[in-house]
Structures are given as C-alpha cells and as structure tokens.
Amino acid sequence: MAIKLYRHPLSGHSHRAQLLLSLIGLETELIDVDLRNGAHKQPGFLRLNSFGQVPVLDDNGVVVADSNAILVYIAKKHGGGQWLPEDPAGAARVQRWLSVAAGQIAFGPAAARVVTVFGAKFDANDLITRSHALLKVVDGELQDRDFLAGDKPTIADVAAYSYIAHAPEGNVALDAYGNVNTWLKRIEQLPGFVAMQATKVGLAA
Known part of the structure; x- marks a missing residue:
C-alpha cells in the first residue's frame, strides 16, 4: 500500500516531503489539497492536521503532519541511516x-x-x-x-x-x-x- 502525501504543488513545505520520498524511492500517492477553496480547513482534513496545513503524510495509518516532522519520520523509518545521522x-x-x-x-x-x-x-x-x-x-x-x-x-x-x-x-x-x-x-x-x-x-x- 502506497504512502499518501497530502500536498499542494506550489508549496515548498509539501515539496520537501515529496523530494525525500522520491530520493529514497518510496512509492507515494500524491493527493492535491485545494487550498484556494479551503479544503485544508474542512473537518475531514482537520482530522489529519488540526492546524489545517499541508503537507500531511499517511504511512499506512501512521499520520504525520508538519514538513520537518515528516522528514524526520521518513528518514528514521525508511532512510537506512543515510538521511539523519544517529550520532x-x-x-x-x-x-x-x-x-x-x-x-x-x-x-x-x-x-x-x-x-x-x-x-x-x-x-x-x-x-x-x-x-x-x-x-x-x-x-x-x-x-x-x-x-x-x-x-x-x-x-x-x-x-x-x-x-x-x-x-x-x-x-x-x-x-x-x-x-x-x-x-x-x-x-x-x-x-x-x-x-x-x-x-x-x-x-x-
């Protein structure tokens, strides 16, 4: 089951997450959130991120919001130690x-x-x-x-x-x-x- 990334294509915060997922080679379903029409402030999205912001990562039920938190999560779970040093x-x-x-x-x-x-x-x-x-x-x-x-x-x-x-x-x-x-x-x-x-x-x- 592919990782889901809720994002906006013009968001640099979203791109950070997408970039790391791609660099590691993880299959990802990109889900565009219609910010112009307020989709990020609707109840369904707010259940994913109560701050109503993109990006949000859904890794088979593990939901992570905030771009830097997503980078840490991806690196720790999928990065094999390359992207976030342990020392x-x-x-x-x-x-x-x-x-x-x-x-x-x-x-x-x-x-x-x-x-x-x-x-x-x-x-x-x-x-x-x-x-x-x-x-x-x-x-x-x-x-x-x-x-x-x-x-x-x-x-x-x-x-x-x-x-x-x-x-x-x-x-x-x-x-x-x-x-x-x-x-x-x-x-x-x-x-x-x-x-x-x-x-x-x-x-x-």
Whole structure:
C-alpha cells in the first residue's frame, strides 16, 4: 500500500516531503489539497492536521503532519541511516538546519515567495532583505563542504532546498551566491530528484 502525501504543488513545505520520498524511492500517492477553496480547513482534513496545513503524510495509518516532522519520520523509518545521522553531533548539525528552515528560510525566501505567488500582504522589501542576509550565511557555510550538515546529503539539505531554489519567484536573486548555486545543482543531480512546480512570477532570475 502506497504512502499518501497530502500536498499542494506550489508549496515548498509539501515539496520537501515529496523530494525525500522520491530520493529514497518510496512509492507515494500524491493527493492535491485545494487550498484556494479551503479544503485544508474542512473537518475531514482537520482530522489529519488540526492546524489545517499541508503537507500531511499517511504511512499506512501512521499520520504525520508538519514538513520537518515528516522528514524526520521518513528518514528514521525508511532512510537506512543515510538521511539523519544517529550520532549526537551529526543529528545536532541536521537539527540546526531544520530550525533554520522553520525560521530564517520561512520568514525570508519562503515568505517573499508567498507575496508574489499567493498575494500575501507582507512587506516584500523587508523579506527580500532578510533573504539576502540568510543567503550570505548559507553561502559562507557551504564554502568548505558539499552539503549543509557535512559531506553527504541529509534532510537538512532537503528542508532548505525548495524555498532557496525558488527564491527568485519571490524576487530574491541568487546570482551572487556561487556556493549556494553549486549546492543546488548537487541536490538536483541526486538520483531520484524531483523538481517543484515552478511559477512564472518573480522578476529576479
């Protein structure tokens, strides 16, 4: 029985989960949730996630909500130790980037993209400034290693990839960040990589 992933095709949070499932090679049924018409706020969906957000994973009756929680679950159950290190230091390095994904990335490039893609009434200039501050740090972190948490890909990279790769859709240009661009290409060359659906918005390519 295939794993079910309730998602939205333009959601970077959803793409994180889909990407890891694909990288590991797990058969997955993708179920699109109609956010525009409020399907995520209906009783049936709220039983899956009381916060009314995508993504939600249903692994044969084990229901997991929140994109980073889903990454941890998939890595622990299906990843064979590759995607989430068991040693304390390695696990901590990954957790650091999961926190960045839920913090600086969510309130930087992800939020900037929400302005252009979904019409959110945020301060776009402030979000773009935050995004560049983040990208400068990430670019520096990638100076001496291939992946965010070490020399091999982990869920740290999966959690950070989607919104950084699609930052230009929020008018956040990536041209100045050579290490970031090289890292994005490394992720895209991994066996099983699947891209997130692109939009035509965003002026800074």
